[in-house]
Amino acid sequence: MIGFLEIRRRKLQFALVGLIVTLISFLVLMINGLGVGLNEQAGRALRNFDADAIAYSDRAGLSVIRSELSAETVERIGEESGARESAPLGYMAVNYRRDDGRVKSAAVLGFDPGSIGEPPVRAGRALTADDVNGLLADRQFLRASGLKVGDTVRLSVRLQEREFTIVGELNEGAFFFQPSVYMLRSTWREMKYGMVTENTPSASIVLLKGEGLAGKRGTGWEAVSKSTAFANIEGVAGQQSTVQALRVFGYLIGGLVVGVFFYVLTLQKTPQIGVLKAVGASTGFIFRQLLVQALLVALGGVVIAVPLAWLTNEAIKQAPDPVPIAFTTGTFVTTSVLLLLMAVVGVLFSGRQVAKVDPIIALGQQQ
């Protein structure tokens, strides 16, 4: 009651700290959203693969870029005990030119129709074995390029350029921080290696379905789980540790701001706390008032920050090259709960200060 009334009567003071908590909450939410968004950019397509494990060349160090598998190795991987299904997949990075003249990059994944490597088509149609110049494009690619199903696009790699017709739309997400497009593996092979001979690599990786495949190795290959594969995408580990550090600093600063505010407030109110103790109020009673205030301020900050962050992201999404921020309900809930917890942790220091106040100060007496 006292804590609540104090907020009502000292609106400006509490509104200012509320504003700071709102801004910090907003920042932490955006950082968390960026963490999720970057994760999606790094490889939502990989996470979406219909596979239990992914096999790489054992010389590639779990790098899709460096992994090259021969047709023989692909066959051996598919024959591995425990593998119910397998699908070779090719990867390469290509460039294309947007209408505004800017050259952008995209990730190409080459698959075999009918295999577990084939992505589900959301609009348009799937590729058939005859669609050598057909392309399935992810929504992100369509948004970034301004193209739609039925349009043509020229993809270039090395000195080659080839025109494709977009026949279907996907929602598989990005791969290697690039919007993804899917083509036939045979076409991928031609584009990537030019002249195809029996020694030309057949795939970059092999998707595997079955039990206990992660961790298996064979001649020229090794298989890992999808989560290990994701963590080994170049730059993901560094990016995630950076985002994690920003996130932790955000929580710490949020807790610190709330903590310092209430600590200073407690110091200012020492005479009043002395009086309350002198008239019989327990440390717990006084601390509860502080706790209620800290929770109300933090809750106010979070309640404003959540829709603010969501609206900001909606606005950002309209940009041609949006910052990859993505929110989930989990992001909002976890961030809000953690910020409230940090406010409670911050106010604990004030609790110690309250406990130290001697009620004798109510009489203005120095001991």
Added chain:
Amino acid sequence: MGIRLTVRDLDKVYGEGERAVHAVRGVSFATEPGEFVAIVGPSGSGKTTMLAMIGGLLTPTRGTIDVNGRDIAQLRGKALAEYRRTKVGFVFQANNLLPYLTARENLLVMARINRSDMKAARARADQLLEELGLTARRDALATELSGGERQRVAIARALMNDPELVLVDEPTASLDSARGKQVVQSLIAEVKGRDKLGLMVTHDMAMAELADRVLEMHDGQLVGQAVAARG
């Protein structure tokens, strides 16, 4: 029936060894139920220390403080806080109200602390404010009240939990003499009208003379006592 207070051989020493300060030494006195007693003396005479010990804010070094047969000098921690909450009403020097609360809310805080029934507490707060002539000011913030009004609210606050013992520390320190006299007269009327025991520390003899009895302290000792002469 009122409260009976008996103080015996009360000592308070701050610090140890050569740096020890004997704030109160060998003080003994007893009160009658319904009495209002003033404690006077120069600054540093130990009168506030004695008030603090009787109020359970300080633990005596030696001696007993018998309140209706219970030695509160032996109480510690929560028991002492409970004694302060249920048996004692404090009126402190000016400006000890919570500034962000209204006059009425300052009284209701006492009920919150004591976990009293809030409906009954609101009625009691209104009654006390009325008795002290503060009904019109009950919704004014403490910072909007005059010095005299603040002290009257402090008196009402001290009486809010119906304590048996009302302890008053320099209630007129920040008031002019006319207003100070009004406040002390209200205080005495409220305390005696409810058959409480009142103990008031003051350096102002004019205020002390309004009490039933005056105890005089000097250098931590009780050096005299007199029944106040009323004009």
